[in-house]
Amino acid sequence: MSWELKRKQQDAVLQEANRVMGICNACRYCEGICALFPAMEMRRTFTAGDLNYLANLCHNCRGCYYCCQYAPPHEFQLNFPQAMSALRAQTYEQTAPGFLKKLFPNNAFYVFAVSLLATVLLTAFALCAKGASVFFASHTGPGSFYQIIPYGAMLLIFCLAALFTVVALIRGVIAFWKISDGKLQWLDLAAHKQAIRDVLTLKYLDGGGDGCNYPDNQFSMIRRKFHHATFYGFLLCLASTTVAFIMDHGFGWPAPYGFFSLPVLLGTAGGLGLVVGTGGMLWLKTVMDARPADPASIGMDMAFSTLLFLVSLSGLLLLVLRSTELMGLLLCVHLGLVLGLFLTMPCGKFVHVVFRYAALVRNAHEQRTGQV
Amino acid sequence: MNKEQTTLDHINTDVLVIGGGNAALTAAITARELGANVLVLESSPVEVRGGNSRHTRNIRYIHDAANSFLTGPYLEEECYNDLLMVTKGNTTEHMARLVIRGSHNVGDWMMAHGCRFQPAMRGTLHLSRTNAFFRGGGKALINAYHETCRRLGVQVMYDTEALDLEISNGNCTAVRARGPQKEYLIRPRAVVLASGGYQGNSAWLREAWGPTAENFLIRGTPYDKGAMLKAMMEKGAKTIGDPTQGHCVAIDGRAPKFDGGICTRLDCVPFGIVLNKKGQRFYNEGEEFWPKRYAIWGRLVAGQPDQIGYVFIDSKSINLFMPSVFPPLESDTVGGLAEQMGLDPAVVEETVRVFNASTKPGNFNSNELDGLATEGLDPPKTNWARPIDTPPYYGYTLRPGITFTYLSLVINEKGQVVQTNDAPFGNIFAAGEITSGNVLGQGYMAGFGMTIGTVFGRLAGKEAATCLGN
Numbered sequence: 001m002s003w004e005l006k007r008k009q010q011d012a013v014l015q016e017a018n019r020v021m022g023i024c025n026a027c028r029y030c031e032g033i034c035a036l037f038p039a040m041e042m043r044r045t046f047t048a049g050d051l052n053y054l055a056n057l058c059h060n061c062r063g064c065y066y067c068c069q070y071a072p073p074h075e076f077q078l079n080f081p082q083a084m085s086a087l088r089a090q091t092y093e094q095t096a097p098g099f100l101k102k103l104f105p106n107n108a109f110y111v112f113a114v115s116l117l118a119t120v121l122l123t124a125f126a127l128c129a130k131g132a133s134v135f136f137a138s139h140t141g142p143g144s145f146y147q148i149i150p151y152g153a154m155l156l157i158f159c160l161a162a163l164f165t166v167v168a169l170i171r172g173v174i175a176f177w178k179i180s181d182g183k184l185q186w187l188d189l190a191a192h193k194q195a196i197r198d199v200l201t202l203k204y205l206d207g208g209g210d211g212c213n214y215p216d217n218q219f220s221m222i223r224r225k226f227h228h229a230t231f232y233g234f235l236l237c238l239a240s241t242t243v244a245f246i247m248d249h250g251f252g253w254p255a256p257y258g259f260f261s262l263p264v265l266l267g268t269a270g271g272l273g274l275v276v277g278t279g280g281m282l283w284l285k286t287v288m289d290a291r292p293a294d295p296a297s298i299g300m301d302m303a304f305s306t307l308l309f310l311v312s313l314s315g316l317l318l319l320v321l322r323s324t325e326l327m328g329l330l331l332c333v334h335l336g337l338v339l340g341l342f343l344t345m346p347c348g349k350f351v352h353v354v355f356r357y358a359a360l361v362r363n364a365h366e367q368r369t370g371q372v
Numbered sequence: 373m374n375k376e377q378t379t380l381d382h383i384n385t386d387v388l389v390i391g392g393g394n395a396a397l398t399a400a401i402t403a404r405e406l407g408a409n410v411l412v413l414e415s416s417p418v419e420v421r422g423g424n425s426r427h428t429r430n431i432r433y434i435h436d437a438a439n440s441f442l443t444g445p446y447l448e449e450e451c452y453n454d455l456l457m458v459t460k461g462n463t464t465e466h467m468a469r470l471v472i473r474g475s476h477n478v479g480d481w482m483m484a485h486g487c488r489f490q491p492a493m494r495g496t497l498h499l500s501r502t503n504a505f506f507r508g509g510g511k512a513l514i515n516a517y518h519e520t521c522r523r524l525g526v527q528v529m530y531d532t533e534a535l536d537l538e539i540s541n542g543n544c545t546a547v548r549a550r551g552p553q554k555e556y557l558i559r560p561r562a563v564v565l566a567s568g569g570y571q572g573n574s575a576w577l578r579e580a581w582g583p584t585a586e587n588f589l590i591r592g593t594p595y596d597k598g599a600m601l602k603a604m605m606e607k608g609a610k611t612i613g614d615p616t617q618g619h620c621v622a623i624d625g626r627a628p629k630f631d632g633g634i635c636t637r638l639d640c641v642p643f644g645i646v647l648n649k650k651g652q653r654f655y656n657e658g659e660e661f662w663p664k665r666y667a668i669w670g671r672l673v674a675g676q677p678d679q680i681g682y683v684f685i686d687s688k689s690i691n692l693f694m695p696s697v698f699p700p701l702e703s704d705t706v707g708g709l710a711e712q713m714g715l716d717p718a719v720v721e722e723t724v725r726v727f728n729a730s731t732k733p734g735n736f737n738s739n740e741l742d743g744l745a746t747e748g749l750d751p752p753k754t755n756w757a758r759p760i761d762t763p764p765y766y767g768y769t770l771r772p773g774i775t776f777t778y779l780s781l782v783i784n785e786k787g788q789v790v791q792t793n794d795a796p797f798g799n800i801f802a803a804g805e806i807t808s809g810n811v812l813g814q815g816y817m818a819g820f821g822m823t824i825g826t827v828f829g830r831l832a833g834k835e836a837a838t839c840l841g842n
Binding site: 023026028071072209 | 636
């Protein structure tokens with residue numbers, strides 16, 4: 001797509017967000033639903049920066065769509081969640097570093113391709129390094145994973161991947177702060193405290209007490225529960241990996257660990273949470289009322305949930321079957337998918353984690369100080 | 373049996389509710405909870421269900437004490453006096469008191485049936501003691517009531533319009549209705565009419581107002597055609613109310629013909645001047661706070677040539693009121709703005725000059741009646757009168773926006789529709805806007821349409837279910 005056409009398309013997304021925000025700011029019936037509308041009411045007109053920020057404050061609970069007197073078929077054709085989703089996806093793309101921008105259109109394809117490639121390459125590498133007889137043999141005891149993938153290679157690949165992800169995400173959130181005209185609000189510690197509370201409780205999916213509107217216009221806590229399972233599952237897996245990393249490389253106690261060791265307990269709980277959470281989110285996406293959704297964002301959302309689901313499922317399978325001959329293959333599949341996850345994190349749905357947090361910090365600061 | 377009748381689908385029900393707004397659903401829920409089988413005819417498609425209620429936002433009701441969303445007590449006498457003030461005494465006391473008393477703590481009933489309230493927020497604080505605000509507005513309330521209806525087993529037919537009633541010996545024996553595919557002959561044991569005013573019927577509006585009605589905008593649903601009101605009038609129901617009276621406010625002239633709802637309101641009038649097509653002022657723009665005056669400006673604008681008004685403000689005032697959905701016209705000169713609005717620039721410049729010359733220095737305060745008045749000007753502007761002299765200048769057009777009409781069926785204290793001979797129809801009840809004239813003769817009080825709908829809706833539902841035993 002030519003640069004000019006892309007620019008026009010981006011302007012159209014911003015213009016639509018601006019149009020719907022103008023209607024909402026004159027109506028204001030939704031001010032009790034979430035954080036976005038009170039934040040909107042602090043403004044009279046909306047710069048591109050304001051809109052980029054507000055779009056990322058939207059949790060896509062869809063409460064506003066179902067109570068909107070201007071939603072289709074009204075001639076105003078106001079579809080607030082859709083306009084916000086489209087703009088959110090645009091902010092992800094805009095803030096990605098140069099060549100990674102290209103991964104946003106057709107995001108599902110790239111997420112799938114990168115993960116598959118990582119899995120295949122890792123498997124091929126292990127097969128070449130150790131030979132099929134070792135790869136398909138059963139290994140037990142400490143260090144048995146390194147029988148499949150050599151210690152040095154494992155350390156190098158995953159440290160580089162993690163570094164890439166962290167740098168790209170930090171770069172992304174700084175870019176987001178810039179395109180949303182953020183100032184020094186991020187220095188406000190009280191705002192961080194509030195934002196962390198909002199994140200940990202997933203406050204803005206509670207619809208003021210009755211939940212959000214999934215899969216249809218009835219209020220339900222189901223999305224909040226699935227999202228919590230995903231979020232805390234992810235955190236537990238992160239903790240598990242961190243503990244294992246320290247045990248292995250710090251204390252020289254290589255994996256695999258016993259079923260009742262700290263990393264395995266954390267990882268098992270986290271993996272189960274992720275399987276249930278992402279599975280549930282995927283199910284909701286397939287049965288939900290599609291009208292308030294942004295059709296262009298669904299692929300990105302589904303790809304991320306699917307990948308997380310497969311990562312956690314393969315991890316659990318590896319745990320169960322690690323003493324069998326399938327361990328080598330499962331290890332490569334699991335680690336390949338993890339690698340794919342790391343590599344696609346900064347150019348897919350995962351970005352919403354950091355952008356949402358940044359938007360919540362800014363919102364907490366604005367509400368606390370009364371200043372935009 | 374003739375050919376037409378053979379194509380009708382026959383339906384039997386205990387209570388037939390005609391209408392799909394707040395009053396209708398309140399009546400349906402009440403009757404269902406008393407054990408009646410209930411069928412609701414909603415003339416609109418499901419997406420725009422709820423009549424005018426989907427454009428509402430709050431209900432006024434009396435309560436003895438503050439709670440988490442109302443800031444203080446509001447008692448019967450105060451509410452009645454407020455009503456007397458807005459209607460200039462043009463009400464029926466026993467019916468008004470019936471509504472007010474019936475509203476006592478009605479928010480509790482609403483919450484028990486799915487409604488969620490929130491505290492009043494920016495822009496509506498002046499109502500925070502008297503009115504309870506629905507979280508998400510009226511459409512959220514309607515969604516909640518529909519969910520309750522579904523749970524209770526109330527049957528709802530969308531896209532289905534009641535056409536006519538058959539009445540014999542003062543009782544309704546059948547209702548003819550048209551759905552998307554076919555027509556129905558419904559035989560109810562009792563009927564609740566909650567089908568709104570007639571403001572969506574442009575021919576009827578023209579009949580009442582004359583050709584000026586062409587220039588009225590309808591703020592709410594286009595589905596309120598007054599079919600049941602007309603049918604009952606033809607069948608000897610007694611009416612109350614002047615057909616030209618209604619909840620009529622001044623709104624942005626660029627609003628859609630129907631369903632513009634809340635966001636077409638303009639709150640800038642007190643901070644500027646309003647001219648008619650001839651470039652002349654015609655009323656005191658600063659008489660009172662806008663929420664206390666917006667309901668008279670609809671009729672004021674309706675009385676001007678071509679039913680249009682032009683608001684002029686300057687840059688000092690542009691941020692003092694709620695943002696409007698359509699951006700204002702803008703110019704660096706008063707004459708330029710007048711030209712954009714299609715007015716004679718010379719006349720408008722002279723009007724503004726005369727107005728500016730009559731303003732006096734003083735302390736302007738948009739949050740109180742600041743007494744900053746013009747001197748020697750007719751009509752005067754008695755508050756917030758600052759000269760219009762700081763470009764850029766901004767302009768809006770105003771049109772009369774009708775929310776609902778007050779011409780109503782007379783009902784008695786059981787909610788029964790009354791005949792011209794003052795005897796009630798046995799099994800025909802009414803609630804909501806179609807009964808508003810029993811209480812509102814003129815003027816309007818924020819949130820009181822929902823009070824009338826909820827109280828009369830509950831009354832009609834209860835009496836309809838009760839009369840089944842007779």
